[in-house]
Amino acid sequence: MQIGFKLAAEAFGPNELVRQAVRAEAAGFDFVEMSDHFHPWLDNQGHSPFVWTVLGTMAARTERIGLATGVTCPIIRYHPAIVAQAAATTALVSDGRFTLGIGSGERLNEHIVGREFPPIRVRQAMLREALEIIRLLWQGGYRSYDGRYLSLSDARVFDLPDTLPEIAVAAGGPEAAAIAAELGDGLFATEPKPELVQAYQQAGGSGPRYAEVGVAFAENERDGAAAALSTNRWSVGGWKVLSELPNPANFAAATTTVREDDILESFVCGNDPKRYVEAVREYTDAGFDRVVLMNAGPDMDAFLDFYAGELDPLLRATG
Secondary structure (H helix, E strand, O other), X not given: OEEEEEEOOOOOOHHHHHHHXXXXXXHOOOEEEEOOOOOXXXXXXXXXXXXXXXXXXXXXXXXXXXXXXOOEOXXXXXXXXXXXXXXXXXXXXXXXXXXXXEOOOOHHHHHHHOOOOOOHHHHHHHHHHHHHHHHHXXXXXXXXXXXXXXXXXXXXXXXXXXXXXXXXXXXXOHHHHHHHHHHOOEEEEOOOOHHHXXXXXXXXXXXXXXXXXXXXXXXXXXXXXXXXXXXXXXXXXXXXXXXXXXXXXXXXXXXXXXXXXXXXXXXXXXXXXXXXXXXXXXXXXXXXXXXXXXXXXXXXXXXHHHHXXXXXXXXXXXX
């Protein structure tokens, strides 16, 4: 099992994210995972820097910690050729420490280029084509591709690492899990669903399985829940909501009925290390072996100190 730390690009500026990555390495995390957004989920989060610039800076400021996107959408806002080039470059400047997390995206980020955000069956078909294009470009040489939704014309990525980045494909159901098994190197999920892991493995997938755990570290449960309610109440709505709303204002309106008690049901709040261990175990019992802690608490440095001093030894002992 490896433990990762979520870098919330919607909640912090680029320099602060780099600082947190350096601190996460010192605290003992195995990798950091950074979201790839154009907008934050809520206006009061207040940030959304360009992930590839920040990752390159993190690569220069750290030595051993893994870097990952969680996740990048390569079908509308980006063309997959750009993602192929960006990921290859990041792998080079990080000396092979980069993992490309890929998913079919959210309207929140993809509608900004003026294209229609398609239904899920079309997004998954586009995702398949995007993965095929990335794989094709990573073979080297000049490449072309004619798909139903995406195309490539006489393109070449000149700077390729000797060892290509692993691709972890986000899945919320068996169809996407099958794509992860066929065209990816790993699985990415946000819920402890053993059926996702089973679908991935039954389709032939044998790589790492990533999942995020929502936590809110604070001196007590209520303080943690209050902080998470302010900035992370969007996560309670579920993926059918997260993927479809276009702007932070819509997420604010859609979550007016979320209360602290709802947060307490979805996040591990407070400072009891046993509860954190139990939450991680729920994911490992479901078959995930790369567990990412996404802290929505009020003091990130306090959480990193807590992880280094108490939580990391416990997780290593039980992992």
